[in-house]
Amino acid sequence: MRYLLALLLIFAGPALADSSLPPALWANEQLPDPRQEAKAKALMEELRCLVCQGQSIADSNAELAGDMRALVRQRIAAGEPPEQVRSWLIERYGDWVSYRPPLEPVTWPLWAAPVLLLAAGAFLLRKRLVRRRG
Amino acid sequence: MNRSLRFLPLLVLLAFVGAVAWRLSSPADEKIESKMIGRTIPAFALAPAVPGKAGLSSKDLGSGKPRMINVFASWCVPCIAEAPLLAELKAKGIPIDAIAVRDRPADVAEFLAQRGDPFERIGADPESRAQLALGSSGVPETFIVDGAGIIRYQHMGPIEPDDLPVLVAQWEAAK
Numbered sequence: 252m253r254y255l256l257a258l259l260l261i262f263a264g265p266a267l268a269d270s271s272l273p274p275a276l277w278a279n280e281q282l283p284d285p286r287q288e289a290k291a292k293a294l295m296e297e298l299r300c301l302v303c304q305g306q307s308i309a310d311s312n313a314e315l316a317g318d319m320r321a322l323v324r325q326r327i328a329a330g331e332p333p334e335q336v337r338s339w340l341i342e343r344y345g346d347w348v349s350y351r352p353p354l355e356p357v358t359w360p361l362w363a364a365p366v367l368l369l370a371a372g373a374f375l376l377r378k379r380l381v382r383r384r385g
Numbered sequence: 386m387n388r389s390l391r392f393l394p395l396l397v398l399l400a401f402v403g404a405v406a407w408r409l410s411s412p413a414d415e416k417i418e419s420k421m422i423g424r425t426i427p428a429f430a431l432a433p434a435v436p437g438k439a440g441l442s443s444k445d446l447g448s449g450k451p452r453m454i455n456v457f458a459s460w461c462v463p464c465i466a467e468a469p470l471l472a473e474l475k476a477k478g479i480p481i482d483a484i485a486v487r488d489r490p491a492d493v494a495e496f497l498a499q500r501g502d503p504f505e506r507i508g509a510d511p512e513s514r515a516q517l518a519l520g521s522s523g524v525p526e527t528f529i530v531d532g533a534g535i536i537r538y539q540h541m542g543p544i545e546p547d548d549l550p551v552l553v554a555q556w557e558a559a560k
Binding site: 269270271272275301302304314315318319321322340341342343344345347348375 | 394415417419420421458460486487488489492511512513514516517518519520522523
């Protein structure tokens with residue numbers, strides 16, 4: 252009985268958390284105009300997938316990411332500048348959705364960190380070099 | 386060099402390892418809240434998701450009385466769990482509309498037949514457009530829109546019994 256159950260489980264279909272609709276138009280197709288497609292691709296690589304956080308929508312297979320790619324391509328094909336599409340999404344999901352953090356007081360530490368770390372490293376190294384010479 | 390400063394790099398390293406270990410042991414379950422809360426509902430007009438029931442347009446909201454909008458899908462398992470709780474909210478006199486994300490009319494109809502239908506209107510959102518416009522990042526989610534059409538509250542994930550008083554209070558507050 253136990254083996255039968257195990258056997259049944261092997262052949263059981265996993266519970267799919269995906270819809271049965273096909274991907275949206277332009278989710279996986281390139282735009283006919285290569286310049287528009289390049290703009291769309293560059294933007295898609297800088298937008299974060301809402302479902303699989305940590306992936307860009309260009310990399311993600313999630314359905315919502317597909318719908319976001321379709322949205323980006325449709326808007327860019329309609330002549331909207333990429334930055335306007337980005338700000339439309341930021342308006343809804345916050346800066347979180349964009350992989351390009353804006354320069355503002357909250358993000359100053361982020362931008363200053365590399366400079367500060369380099370300065371700290373140089374300071375430590377200077378001490379060490381001074382001691383060796385002496 | 387000051388002797389006590391000698392261990393500073395080690396301390397920095399330990400602090401870093403500690404921070405990483407802490408984050409790994411308790412991963413952040415980040416919920417990305419909609420930034421549309423407190424703002425007017427974005428314009429959308431969705432076709433009916435099932436025959437015989439009206440679709441949902443942003444013009445249907447903000448007609449003087451607060452309403453709930455449930456973002457759901459027939460293929461969404463947690464949506465099954467919250468179905469009886471939506472029925473309870475309806476029984477308390479709260480009008481609820483719905484957005485069916487990436488769904489087929491037959492599937493929505495079957496879902497409603499099995500799990501109950503507390504919705505006054507259901508709009509079909511086959512490409513998640515309205516969902517993205519609302520700043521929603523998954524199913525199920527429930528929004529409260531006040532009588533002036535301003536989004537007042539967003540509940541993310543399935544509604545659980547403990548959430549009912551909060552949702553009712555938020556709905557009352559939106560009056």
